[in-house]
Amino acid sequence: MENPKSLRAVITVVGVDRVGIIARITAKLAELGINILDISQTIMGDLFTMSMIVDLAGAQKPFVEVRDDLTALGQEMGMAIHAQREDVFRYMHRI
């Protein structure tokens, strides 16, 4: 089992597709000092969905505050943005 202190998180974004979604979110992540490790994005109908794995090792703020910032950005943009520690997915889906 890996160390549960991992500083990675999974960010998911869901909402109606339009221009500039990734630009705004990645700009915010850059401002917070968060490095993007992987992005997967698709359009289902007119729904934009994106999952990102990010590294918070160089983040300016503790994870809980980063999460609050992203939730607020989501509300501003009219999208649902969730940030959860990667451990949740590793524990649930990997043995």
Add this chain to the structure above:
Amino acid sequence: MNYTPQEITETIRMVQMEHLDIRTVTMGISLLDCAAAETDALCGRIYDKIMARAGRLVPVCETIEKELGIPIVHKRIAVTPIALLAGGIPAQGFIAVARTLDRAAAAAGVNFIGGFSALVHKGFTRGDTDLMAALPEALAGTERLCASVNLATSKAGINMDAVAMMGRIIRQTAELTADKGSVGCARLVVFCNVPEDNPFMAGAFHGIGEPETVINVGVSGPGVVLNAVRKSPEADFRELAEIIKKTAFKITRMGELVGRMASERLGTRFGIVDLSLAPTPAVGDSIAAILEEMGIERCGAPGTTAALALLNDAVKKGGAMASSSVGGLSGAFIPVSEDAQMIAAVEAGAMSLEKLEAMTCVCSVGIDMVAVPGDTPAETLSALIADEMAIGMINKKTTAVRIIPVIGKKAGQRVEFGGLLGSAPVMAISRLDSSRFVKRGGQIPSPIASLTN
């Protein structure tokens, strides 16, 4: 990508749509070193120790909730059975101890504290007798205090003197809290083979074999299992068991993760994950709904016990591999008042007390959060407890009774407990007389199967 979009979506759906949560993170704290012969000294030591150990429990758990995006519904404290450390104080001091525990729970920000308890399966110490006598007043005068008494074990048999006493104590507690739906009884549970590391209330306490402090976690997730079963309407039982096992694995992993994080941050040993499926009154978060989804028209109909047996076993098999240490009650719960579909089954006349008793043979715990008419005699309550204790003793499993004779209510009416405890339909209980049986007293001997050495 390390995870497929389906995996990410599945996890998020479980939390947001299917009520996946961590039901409780319970800190166990040993109070054995607080023992004193003087009431004020004992209460002072108890309060200080609880606050020193559990003062950070709630904020730590709240941070973990946010980081993981998974709710931790309850944060709770379990302490050493008070009868073990308060035998030296005067009998009236037990009420002061109960109030102290309640005050500590409020100050620590937890909604329940367990451990106002006695273990009397083979007989009574002075502390046991005084604690039991104090139960009705202690429960009536507190809001967060939970009490339990172990009346029987597979090794020792059933202490029928204690069973008779508990029938009367439950009635007195009901009468003292009559103005609130006799809710005091909802915080009082009697056991056979009580586990010493159970994180769930009302029966949690910190057993004598436990370390100084420990973090135990109870998981939940009937809604997740329900959805998995619903997606496979044609599956045969072998396939169904596989589906439930896989789902239980995923649910339990979240408990394991939370337990490891919480214990590390609190500088405490990680004890166990309790592999229980615990329902809530929320729609879809119901054990009865899972049984009905398997193909039973209403919970309580023929087939219910077999469906529950399959569910209970599959949850344990899936959960056991997900955790480094499993303990507590570990099985499906069937508390009537906390399961919307179970309440519906009772109100439709599909579920009786006798069927519930049968179901307790194949799942964890027992007659749990069942309201019965307020005029039920103490001896009938005791006889029902004796039946449930016998099931536990012979089958070497934990059984429990948390029954509420609701003063002023009759079968078919409904009682509102408010808050966490929901509401319950008042169930009919046999009017036949068992008092001559209960009055015999003494010990029902342990079964021959207990001689295992």
